[in-house]
Amino acid sequence: MKNQIMLPFIIIALLVFSGCTTSVDQADQVKDQTAKVELSFKEQGNVGKVVPSEIAYQMRQQSEDIVIVDVREKEEWDAEHIPGAVWIPHSKLKENDEGAWQFLETLAQTHKYVFVYCGAGHRSGFIALKAQEKGLSNTYNLDGFSFWKPKYPIIKGESNPDKEAKIIHLDEAYYYFTTFTDVDFVDVREIESIEATGGNKIKGAKWIPLSELGKRLEEINCDRDTVFICEGTWDGGECSASPAAAKISIERKGCKAGKMKYLLEGHGAWEAAGYPVEKVK
Structure with a gap:
């Protein structure tokens, strides 16, 4: 009989305790969401x-x-x-x-x-x-x-598909490299990026940093298929220098969009695959 009398009180106590715990948990979650974020790296x-x-x-x-x-x-x-x-x-x-x-x-x-x-x-x-x-x-x-x-x-910004370069992947770029003699490879990385990744470029590629491309457009041959290269996606993220270089060639020099391409995976993927490279001079 005594146990029967105590049972409702035990259940109520458990419910109250559970409610308090839930409230504490919710308060902690709110606190975490509103905690001040400090500068970190x-x-x-x-x-x-x-x-x-x-x-x-x-x-x-x-x-x-x-x-x-x-x-x-x-x-x-x-x-x-x-x-x-x-x-x-x-x-x-x-x-x-x-x-x-x-x-x-x-x-x-x-x-x-x-x-x-x-x-x-x-x-x-x-x-x-x-x-x-x-x-x-x-x-x-x-x-x-x-x-x-x-x-x-x-x-x-506004986009124009007729003036957008084509994305190509590593296997297609290597096919161009090994099969055709009328395809130009243009590395548009800055010297500090090249030095930080071993100092190499694709063998036979031109090196025209994006920061200099506007002054060196005469080196881009609009009659040839051209593949622009930057860091790409190999090291995480995605470099925007190579599509920008293709866009400059299309818009400022009048090259046909169909001939301007950029390698999505970038130089790092090319070198990691063991494909031919040479030192930047």
């Missing part, structure tokens, strides 16, 4: 230390005092970019353009953090390093537009 292949897109986005959502700077070239910026980003092209910064560096310095002086980005972190990593050498110690390399793009909002 990750190691990214041969790019080195970068700010993950997830961290940059959450800091921005918290109204942290950050500015995001796109250092890609105009064609890349026009095609798509991060909303609210500022554009200062790598080519201008690399040439030590006074106006470009003054602009970046002003941003660093008026914001707590400056995050610079390119497609997959290579070009922007070089700029972040140079900025820190110039005393802009709050300037850091974002992991890359290709890491931001799948998860967070972007601004896309």
Whole structure:
């Protein structure tokens, strides 16, 4: 009889305790969701230390005092970019353009953090390093537009399928290389990216950094199929320099879109497959 009397009280106690535990768990979840995100980094292949897109986005959502700077070239910026980003092209910064560096310095002086980005972190990593050498110690390399793009909002420009280069993959590029003598391979990586990955290019390829392409368009033969190469997807992310190079050739020189191509997987995949390479001179 005594046990029968105590049973309802035990059940009530368990329910109350369970409810308290659930409330505590929910409170912990809310606390985790609203916890302040601090600046942190990750190691990214041969790019080195970068700010993950997830961290940059959450800091921005918290109204942290950050500015995001796109250092890609105009064609890349026009095609798509991060909303609210500022554009200062790598080519201008690399040439030590006074106006470009003054602009970046002003941003660093008026914001707590400056995050610079390119497609997959290579070009922007070089700029972040140079900025820190110039005393802009709050300037850091974002992991890359290709890491931001799948998860967070972007601004896309107008596209014209008739002026878009064709994507090719590693097997097709190697088929061109071994089968035809009238296909040009053009490496558009910057020297700092090439040096960071062993100093090689595809054997026989031309080397025209994207930052110099506008001044060297006479070296692009519109009558020949041309395959542009950058870092590609091999080291994570996706380089946007090679499609931008194809677009420059199409729009500025008038090359037919059908003849301009770019290797999606990039130089790293080519070299990892054991295909012929040579040192950049």
